[in-house]
Amino acid sequence: MQIESLLSADARNLRPSAIRKFAAMMNDPAIISFAGGAPSPATFPAGRIAHFAEKVVRDTAATSLQYGPTRGLPALRDAVASICRERGFACDPATQLLMTTGSQQALYLVSATLLDPGDVVLVELPTYIGGAGAFYARRAELVGVAQDDDGIVPAALEETATRLRAEGRRIKFLYTIPNFQNPSGRVLAAERRRDVLELAKRFDFLVVEDDPYGELCFADDLDTTPIKTSDDEQRVIYLGSFSKVLSPGLRTGWIVGEPALVRQFELTKESADLCSGMLDEAIIAAFCAAGELPEQIKSVRAFYRDRRDALLGALDEHFTGRATWTRTEGGLFTFVTLNDERDTAELLPPAVERGVAFIPGGAFFVDGSGANTMRLTFAKETDDRMREGIRRVAELFFAA
Amino acid sequence: MQIESLLSADARNLRPSAIRKFAAMMNDPAIISFAGGAPSPATFPAGRIAHFAEKVVRDTAATSLQYGPTRGLPALRDAVASICRERGFACDPATQLLMTTGSQQALYLVSATLLDPGDVVLVELPTYIGGAGAFYARRAELVGVAQDDDGIVPAALEETATRLRAEGRRIKFLYTIPNFQNPSGRVLAAERRRDVLELAKRFDFLVVEDDPYGELCFADDLDTTPIKTSDDEQRVIYLGSFSKVLSPGLRTGWIVGEPALVRQFELTKESADLCSGMLDEAIIAAFCAAGELPEQIKSVRAFYRDRRDALLGALDEHFTGRATWTRTEGGLFTFVTLNDERDTAELLPPAVERGVAFIPGGAFFVDGSGANTMRLTFAKETDDRMREGIRRVAELFFAA
Numbered sequence: 001m002q003i004e005s006l007l008s009a010d011a012r013n014l015r016p017s018a019i020r021k022f023a024a025m026m027n028d029p030a031i032i033s034f035a036g037g038a039p040s041p042a043t044f045p046a047g048r049i050a051h052f053a054e055k056v057v058r059d060t061a062a063t064s065l066q067y068g069p070t071r072g073l074p075a076l077r078d079a080v081a082s083i084c085r086e087r088g089f090a091c092d093p094a095t096q097l098l099m100t101t102g103s104q105q106a107l108y109l110v111s112a113t114l115l116d117p118g119d120v121v122l123v124e125l126p127t128y129i130g131g132a133g134a135f136y137a138r139r140a141e142l143v144g145v146a147q148d149d150d151g152i153v154p155a156a157l158e159e160t161a162t163r164l165r166a167e168g169r170r171i172k173f174l175y176t177i178p179n180f181q182n183p184s185g186r187v188l189a190a191e192r193r194r195d196v197l198e199l200a201k202r203f204d205f206l207v208v209e210d211d212p213y214g215e216l217c218f219a220d221d222l223d224t225t226p227i228k229t230s231d232d233e234q235r236v237i238y239l240g241s242f243s244k245v246l247s248p249g250l251r252t253g254w255i256v257g258e259p260a261l262v263r264q265f266e267l268t269k270e271s272a273d274l275c276s277g278m279l280d281e282a283i284i285a286a287f288c289a290a291g292e293l294p295e296q297i298k299s300v301r302a303f304y305r306d307r308r309d310a311l312l313g314a315l316d317e318h319f320t321g322r323a324t325w326t327r328t329e330g331g332l333f334t335f336v337t338l339n340d341e342r343d344t345a346e347l348l349p350p351a352v353e354r355g356v357a358f359i360p361g362g363a364f365f366v367d368g369s370g371a372n373t374m375r376l377t378f379a380k381e382t383d384d385r386m387r388e389g390i391r392r393v394a395e396l397f398f399a400a
Numbered sequence: 401m402q403i404e405s406l407l408s409a410d411a412r413n414l415r416p417s418a419i420r421k422f423a424a425m426m427n428d429p430a431i432i433s434f435a436g437g438a439p440s441p442a443t444f445p446a447g448r449i450a451h452f453a454e455k456v457v458r459d460t461a462a463t464s465l466q467y468g469p470t471r472g473l474p475a476l477r478d479a480v481a482s483i484c485r486e487r488g489f490a491c492d493p494a495t496q497l498l499m500t501t502g503s504q505q506a507l508y509l510v511s512a513t514l515l516d517p518g519d520v521v522l523v524e525l526p527t528y529i530g531g532a533g534a535f536y537a538r539r540a541e542l543v544g545v546a547q548d549d550d551g552i553v554p555a556a557l558e559e560t561a562t563r564l565r566a567e568g569r570r571i572k573f574l575y576t577i578p579n580f581q582n583p584s585g586r587v588l589a590a591e592r593r594r595d596v597l598e599l600a601k602r603f604d605f606l607v608v609e610d611d612p613y614g615e616l617c618f619a620d621d622l623d624t625t626p627i628k629t630s631d632d633e634q635r636v637i638y639l640g641s642f643s644k645v646l647s648p649g650l651r652t653g654w655i656v657g658e659p660a661l662v663r664q665f666e667l668t669k670e671s672a673d674l675c676s677g678m679l680d681e682a683i684i685a686a687f688c689a690a691g692e693l694p695e696q697i698k699s700v701r702a703f704y705r706d707r708r709d710a711l712l713g714a715l716d717e718h719f720t721g722r723a724t725w726t727r728t729e730g731g732l733f734t735f736v737t738l739n740d741e742r743d744t745a746e747l748l749p750p751a752v753e754r755g756v757a758f759i760p761g762g763a764f765f766v767d768g769s770g771a772n773t774m775r776l777t778f779a780k781e782t783d784d785r786m787r788e789g790i791r792r793v794a795e796l797f798f799a800a
Contacts, residue, residue, distance in 0.1 A: 003658070003660040003661055003664070006514055006572065006606070006661075007513060007514065007664060008512065008513060008514055008515050008516045008519075008538070009516055010512060010516075011512065011513040011514070011664050011667070011668060014664070014667040014668065014671065015667075016667060016670075017670060020670075038466060038467050039466075041461055041462035041465065041466055044461050044462075044465045044466075046457055046458065046461035046465065047458070049457050049461075049465065050453070050454045050455075050457035050458045050461075051454075053450075053453035053454055053457055053679070054450045054451075054453055054454035055450075057446055057449050057450035057453055058446060058447070058450045061441055061444050061446035061449070061450075062441035062444075063649075064649055065441065065444045065446065065449065065647035065648075065649040065650065066438060066439075066441055066444075066647070066648060066649050067438050067643075067648045067649065068649065101501050101651075101673045101676075101677075102673055102674060104671075104672070104673050104674040105672060105673040108671055108672045108673065111671075112408065112410060112411065112537075113407060113408060113411040114406055114407065114408055114411070115408050116408045116409055116410075119408075130671075130674065133670065133671045134671045134672075136671070137512075137668065137671040137672075138408070172406065206406070243467075247465035247466070248465075248466060248467045249463075249464055249465040249466050249467065249468065249677065249678035249679050250465065250677065250679055251501075251673065251675070251676065251677045251678075258403070260403040261403055261406070264403070264407060264411050264414070267411070267414040267415075267416060268411060268414065268537065270416075270417060270420075270533065271414065271504075271508055271511075271530075271533045271534045271536070271537040272504070272505060272508045272534075272537075272672065273501045273502055273504050273505040273508065273651065273673075274502060274504040274530065275651070276501075276651065277501075277649065277650065277651045277677040277679075277680050278649035278651075279453070279649050279650055279677075279679065279680060279683075280677050280679060280680070283679075
């Protein structure tokens with residue numbers, strides 16, 4: 001059997017995720033890990049989910065254990081439409097919404113529905129690995145757009161779009177995570193959100209706005225209003241998720257978009273998995289119907305805010321003058337850029353020998369840059385272990 | 401927004417499933433429906449699933465509510481490897497197995513990993529709509545192979561493969577459901593399973609053996625041994641599912657295949673949805689670990705056997721001499737061929753007016769044949785309603 005000759009061109013183009021090789025060290029309890037990307041199990045409302053799981057199976061087995069609509073359980077779609085209204089935009093649950101098997105499937109459905117090989121997708125520098133993976137799976141060409149502390153730099157976006165247009169290239173969409181971006185932890189400034197949408201109109205591309213962290217905001221006065229709220233042309237495809245506020249094991253995300261596009265995503269999903277997990281959807285619908293989501297989100301925010309404080313405090317103590325990093329106001333990550341040009345990928349093995357791990361940032365840059373950066377999550381370790389971990393990293397990196 | 405111009409070539413090729421338009425009537429309680437394809441909720445062990453759901457969330461929230469391995473929960477993979485051994489073939493859970501978000505995702509992953517536009521997939525006449533949909537999603541060309549009461553006709557398979565070879569066409573794989581096929585209810589005869597595998601070797605194509613119904617066997621002496629058991633070249637990709645024996649709402653299927661191929665399916669799945677639902681997998685793993693699956697399967701078999709008896713009895717009474725149908729020995733369906741050439745699609749609207757529904761069989765034939773056939777499920781209605789439904793259909797079809 002010659003496997004290679006059997007594979008589709010798309011499959012031959014697939015490569016293991018650049019951070020997959022770090023998976024083992026993320027879960028080794030002997031290693032202080034800043035390397036994961038998952039939420040903390042301490043934030044999962046396990047008792048309540050156990051309660052609702054038992055209840056929905058007993059009360060509604062004919063729905064929660066059966067095949068369901070490809071678009072998702074009607075009760076959950078109504079709950080998500082309410083969430084969208086609270087975030088500032090209308091969403092007709094019958095025509096503009098599709099529930100997905102986690103947010104990753106949303107990215108994949110967008111990719112399979114919109115991208116032909118060679119199509120250009122604009123992504124942030126750095127960007128989310130899973131988004132990039134979904135676009136590479138269709139052999140798209142990913143073109144990076146510079147960010148600074150306020151997110152995408154509009155002038156850089158304009159310059160890139162102008163250049164691509166001059167080259168006769170088709171930009172299908174810009175992929176952006178405006179709130180507490182993975183991996184950078186940055187927030188796209190409010191005025192830049194308007195700029196981005198204006199450029200999308202001018203250069204006629206779509207915006208895929210991925211917002212899994214928007215609810216995990218630690219600051220009261222920060223503007224995290226989705227770009228979608230200003231979307232008067234239905235040019236924005238908005239992706240949401242319950243993974244970070246509730247549980248990623250209940251694989252439940254969603255897509256909001258223009259009705260004809262949502263219809264196409266639905267057709268692609270029908271061939272991809274028929275429908276998402278009805279038990280997962282029924283549990284989340286029951287949780288929302290009981291009115292427990294707002295309190296849950298408050299509690300998750302408080303949990304991560306404290307962790308964030310501990311990590312930024314440790315960085316202040318040990319990294320000041322030797323690196324810069326995001327003063328993260330939400331989400332799960334901060335992102336460090338060393339003052340000098342050392343490659344964090346080369347620093348990782350000795351760090352792991354010292355019992356501490358991080359993700360070298362180069363994996364997140366589609367243009368090959370970012371060697372002197374790294375992503376740190378504050379979701380996994382206790383405050384004490386984070387302080388100790390940062391001390392060890394500083395000792396390794398900066399010892400004279 | 402010009403939606404059409406935004407779509408990928410694959411997306412433009414997608415069409416709604418040919419049986420989707422019948423969805424509404426499948427669920428109208430006023431209509432006696434032979435039209436569904438879903439298992440009966442009466443077979444779901446709701447009390448036990450409620451118990452295990454509550455238990456696994458309470459005991460193992462850090463696993464069951466978290467992201468998990470793309471290949472699936474290790475405990476469940478071990479359970480599936482045992483199931484495979486019982487079905488007669490070895491499966492190394494570490495290298496030859498991938499859990500999927502239902503069997504539909506398995507079909508999609510096979511399709512996305514192996515098919516380029518224009519590749520040939522051989523399918524049975526008739527074949528499963530969801531399989532065909534997954535292959536059309538990659539713009540494959542589906543070529544039908546004749547069946548008779550013993551399943552695929554080897555001479556027809558040989559003739560088709562010979563013709564395609566002469567035309568210089570590449571056959572990537574044969575898609576077959578050897579046990580109690582959806583829609584035909586037929587079983588591929590044991591000696592033909594050998595013939596099919598020999599032809600696969602001779603013409604160098606893979607066999608995708610989809611076996612969701614194999615456990616639902618009503619006869620003690622029927623040989624339903626998977627083709628996979630004779631697969632000395634790892635040429636067979638075997639698909640299994642918990643949807644028909646346990647619950648389709650817990651979206652859990654699997655793929656067994658050659659390790660390098662499984663690795664590719666895993667990469668495709670990573671981009672498609674990262675991992676399947678961990679709560680679903682944990683519930684099923686706990687159910688299997690408690691040793692409850694064999695009794696559950698026995699009970700599901702007995703349930704459907706009785707229903708099958710009622711439907712075939714009604715057909716004997718009302719259809720004899722006017723049609724032929726599968727004397728189904730397992731699964732969920734029988735398949736009727738009218739003696740004359742009338743089109744069942746034209747007979748459906750007046751049937752629905754009389755309060756009874758079926759699926760016109762033409763939807764299952766990729767070559768446009770089968771107009772005088774229909775699929776009937778015995779999973780949905782009570783015995784009395786089935787008898788009344790068949791009486792009404794006969795009255796409509798055969799009244800002088």
